[in-house]
Amino acid sequence: MVIGPEITGDAKMIEVRVGEFSRSPFGRKLEDGKFSGERFRKEKIAPSLRKGEKVWVYLDDVVPGYEYGSSFLHEAFGGLVLYEGFTEQELKARLKIVTEMKDVEQEIWEYIQAPAKYL
Numbered sequence: 001m002v003i004g005p006e007i008t009g010d011a012k013m014i015e016v017r018v019g020e021f022s023r024s025p026f027g028r029k030l031e032d033g034k035f036s037g038e039r040f041r042k043e044k045i046a047p048s049l050r051k052g053e054k055v056w057v058y059l060d061d062v063v064p065g066y067e068y069g070s071s072f073l074h075e076a077f078g079g080l081v082l083y084e085g086f087t088e089q090e091l092k093a094r095l096k097i098v099t100e101m102k103d104v105e106q107e108i109w110e111y112i113q114a115p116a117k118y119l
Contacts, residue, residue, distance in 0.1 A: 019061030037075030
């Protein structure tokens with residue numbers, strides 16, 4: 001969920017906490033359920049990026065021990081390139097992944113760098 005924006009330089013910074021969207025997000029497409037990667041991307045990340053805002057996505061506030069599925073991550077983050085039209089360079093400048101799970105962060109950036117490879 002988007003919480004209070006801060007001003008950082010000339011762009012607003014928006015915090016998006018996955019745990020406020022769902023404590024256990026699941027699935028790729030809307031038909032997979034209301035906590036899918038597609039819905040998260042379309043409702044929580046892409047609108048702020050389209051406004052030119054910087055978006056910090058916090059991943060660690062889900063159910064303890066939860067492991068993100070690749071379908072959710074690919075759709076939510078790789079879909080920013082595949083379906084929303086953002087470039088890797090734009091996302092590197094305006095998207096920050098905040099997590100202690102460095103393997104998940106790396107996986108997300110792999111999906112952003114080569115999203116079609118993982119379809």
